Amino acid sequence: MKTRHLTRVAAAVGVAACLALSGCSNDIADSSGGSDKIIDAPVSDPADLKIAYFSAGTSNSYLQASIDEAKKVAKELGAKIDIFDGGFNAQSQFDQMQQALTSGKYNAFAVEPNDGNLVCDILTQEAPKKKVLVSVFNLPICGRATNTGVETYEPGTITYVGGQTLDVYENWVQSVIDSNEDGAKIGLISGPDLNANTIAFFKAAKAFAKEKGFEVVAQQTTDYTTPKAFNAAQTMMQANPDLDVIMSNFSGMTRGVVEAVGSKKVQIFDFGGDTWALDQVKAGALTSSVMMLPRLETRAALEGLADYVRGKDVPKFINLTESTRCPGHRSPRRTTSTSSPLSTDPRPTDAVEASMNDTTERAITANGARKVFNGSVAVHGADLEVRTGEVHALVGENGAGKSTLLGLISGRLAADGGSVEVFGHRLHGGNPRESREHGLVAVYQEAHDDSGPVCGGERLPRTGPDTGRPAGPTRDACTLRGAVRRARHPRTGRHARP
Template sequence: MLACLGLTLAGCAASSTSAVSPASGKSITLNLGGSQPLTWTPGQPLKVAFFAYGSSTAWEVAMTKSAKETAAHLGIDMTVFDSNENAQTQFNQMQTALTSGKYNAWTFAPVDGSLICSVVQQAATKGIAVINQQAGVCGKDGESGDAARVPGLLSFVGGIGASASTWKAFTDYVSKDNPDPTTAVVLSGTAGVAQTISSSDAIKALHTARPDFDVLGTYATDYSSQSGYNLTQQALQQHPNVKVIISIYSGITTGARQAVKEAGLAGKVKIYDVGGDTEAVAAVRTGLQTMTVPQFPATQVRTALETLDKLNKGQIDGPVIKMNDGSTLGGPNGEPFFVTKSSAANFTAEY
């Protein structure tokens, strides 16, 4: 059987179901490729530390809301640690949780995967079942499949926005949709963040493959709609001949669309983004935006918690990998789903 949690075969690693009953109290041993295997006793009280990325964006709010609802549904004792998008805060929270000895399972969306590498690895060696979501840790930013899972960790639930394969598919789409010489600007994000890194690498590769796809400027936002609005205004003033806007997050795009509309360029400048929030999908339906790749923050954390529940029922005996945020949409190997005008009518955003 595949350890797919009843969702999809996309990006799922093969893992046979253990016959151990939670009521037996018999420990199981999982070889996760680390310095020592994970020994787990099914049926024990599951105490989960969920290290949230933050709570300022709709994506973050949707993830934490889903985490709380899923934990309540599964009867999981879960504590939420909100890093407020601060890498050092997340590291400190993890260190405190590890020292406390209160938790036997962790799941998290990393703010800085390199900074927390050591404490995550320590947790795994202490018998804590660890799942990283959204982005890789310990230098595995942008990786897909089992390559994104640090040895010793139980699972990786692949984040669409941070995946190099997502951004390669995204830029391929944009390139094919604009076969003639094209001018573009990019609304990027904070330096060092996985989504910024993966998107930047893919856009550079696009320009290398197609020198006639001319990136006129890259603007670093703080992921807010206000910064998207301000920087799009600036970009349109500096580059009045721009034909394409690429935004790395839908929250940014909200402001970008408004700036484009005010400049009288709605429908004339193509807008593409990753995020697929409610406003982006609505804009695709009306033609104000050309395409969006949806993210599934609610599904992502639900998949992680369901994996831990499966572990505690003795139904997992090896690593579990889920790409595409655990969503059933997309290709068989975790390829992203594109929301275009033709598919937007039947798509509902998660946030």
């Protein structure tokens, strides 16, 4: 896969798997009876909830989709929510929970744990004592990583929302076996060792050893990022030139696998099912993909807290693979495939359903951006959001502020008000290198490069109130190409392409 200026591929930390061809609504079948009364609800109105949302991290599109949905749900409820970035660091996340509990600011936790064992006591014992409700999602806690069904629920919490459990991974492994009648040499790529999804995946993969002709010849753990998966896949193929199959445990990683495999005849089985993955299945680059629904899972976790304070029964385990609105619900644990399409009930998906599998990443975000030159307002309160995979046109008359806004986005100019973010990083401005380091390179109509001449070039005057500096150099296309060649993608380390 080629790196583009406004596209950064990131790892997708796992959430609930709905094994269907297209997104599902939030009409979920309850998978168990209502939870026992854990504590008296601290409030009776969801609008009075003060939620601490503990994300495993914030650095990839999957997690960002979950966080975005959490904010939406909180707004719908009228509740307060604060987001805590675990940074894929189990100890840091544990410390965040302790601080949040000690502060007394929160009456509810929504938790996507990095290490379910480490946070077991604080969530099931200490939080209830402080009258804090706990909803867990994505990754089971307290040693329940390889449990299935209601056994993924841990007493002391309100509910566990998931679907990416051991039985789902067992079915995924079985799909590889069914697709290779003569056996296969297999490589496995997953996330961190302590991650519950990695534990379940590797346990399910032990089934290969019981099948004639099947052998797991390589097994790698990563930090869920695309470049690490790219390196892992390359290492596997170099050590095993006769490798038949690579199973990649998240679509963000699978992008790196696809790039590493290239034209080699290696089957790639993906777990993620985002828009990119489904397109790759159709194109034949992926053998199959299992769909996951970050938004639906997050919504269910927060609505579970709301229902509890309303006095409603909340299922101990909410199994997203049993959503009654998934196309193909009659056979929920199947994967999309080039030879065996999943959907047995194809129908158009509306915007709500499509959004449930929206893992596109916010590449550029401007909120109320403002820029003033010598008392003259060039940009006033500009709002802009550009997600990966999108193409936008900024249209306006001369002097409308188009170039100024581009200068703010590229980091060349510092905003006098509001904020500008590139892939979640808030820009300080005044140095284009800052944007480049976080994955964005601006290509100007006038070929210039703030980092200095590369191939020489003619010096021409640059004027206009939106430049933010005196007349300076405009250099030739050779300079521009040199600037782009020097700009490196922040994740892969590869040079950006014009």
